[in-house]
Amino acid sequence: MNRIKPYSIVIFVACIAITYALVQNFIIDPEAKGFLSHKSDYNKERMNTSIWLTVMYVHLFFALIALVCGLANFSDKLLAENRKLHKVTGYVYLFSVLVVVVTSGYMAPYVTGGKVASWLFHLLNIIWPAITITALVKIRKRQVMKHKEWMVRSFVFLFTNMLIHLVKLIVEKVVGLPYELSYTIGVYAAMIGLVVTAEMIIRTKLRAPKKA
Numbered sequence: 403m404n405r406i407k408p409y410s411i412v413i414f415v416a417c418i419a420i421t422y423a424l425v426q427n428f429i430i431d432p433e434a435k436g437f438l439s440h441k442s443d444y445n446k447e448r449m450n451t452s453i454w455l456t457v458m459y460v461h462l463f464f465a466l467i468a469l470v471c472g473l474a475n476f477s478d479k480l481l482a483e484n485r486k487l488h489k490v491t492g493y494v495y496l497f498s499v500l501v502v503v504v505t506s507g508y509m510a511p512y513v514t515g516g517k518v519a520s521w522l523f524h525l526l527n528i529i530w531p532a533i534t535i536t537a538l539v540k541i542r543k544r545q546v547m548k549h550k551e552w553m554v555r556s557f558v559f560l561f562t563n564m565l566i567h568l569v570k571l572i573v574e575k576v577v578g579l580p581y582e583l584s585y586t587i588g589v590y591a592a593m594i595g596l597v598v599t600a601e602m603i604i605r606t607k608l609r610a611p612k613k614a
């Protein structure tokens with residue numbers, strides 16, 4: 403029987419993440435009015451909404467570019483057939499991650515959920531580029547397996563947004579907690595969940611001996 407390849411599952415989940423981001427931010431809530439309505443009065447007073455919105459769309463654009471480039475670069479076929487393209491998309495990925503981090507850095511002080519959620523984003527803004535640059539250093543040293551492992555650790559964070567909103571939706575609608583608290587729980591659950599997922603993929607898929 404044909405088993406579903408792990409890479410097909412990743413493509414499927416990435417397609418859901420991309421569709422969710424486009425539909426949510428261009429059709430359901432095009433100017434983030436719904437999202438911004440949940441900001442605390444303290445945040446509303448300090449924020450410049452039009453700059454925030456521009457930064458958010460730049461953030462969204464580069465997050466999706468990183469998602470697509472990362473996805474393409476996990477393809478063994480692409481790597482075997484066109485090493486140069488893998489390299490180019492790799493550098494586009496790195497650049498996009500840096501733009502996502504800089505834009506995230508702008509938005510982080512105004513995060514829904516206040517300081518409790520905000521500090522985790524600040525932490526990710528330091529850790530994520532470090533992880534991605536480590537992946538680059540590994541391949542420069544010709545450590546292919548290590549490069550793959552660090553890229554998995556980097557790539558999972560591109561599912562942050564979808565996962566935060568999924569957890570938030572469940573906690574808010576099913577458990578009945580207020581929006582802001584549900585969002586904060588979503589931030590923690592997403593980040594911890596993604597770190598654990600990356601380590602599980604590395605240990606069960608990448609490091610597992612290949613079947614003959």
Ligand code: HEM
Pocket residue numbers: 423427434437458461462465466469502503506507509510512513514515523526527530559560561562563
């Ligand atoms: C494909 C991945 C990502 C997409 C599509 C994405 C998209 C978005 C969007 C649309 C928003 C506006 C608010 C919302 O709907 O949540 C947002 C907010 C934000 N994102 Fe991302 N993002 C991604 C990954 C990341 C990553 C990896 C980080 C951290 C390094 C990050 C940090 C932030 C921050 C700090 C905010 C502000 C949240 C708030 O105001 O409460 N995002 N993102």
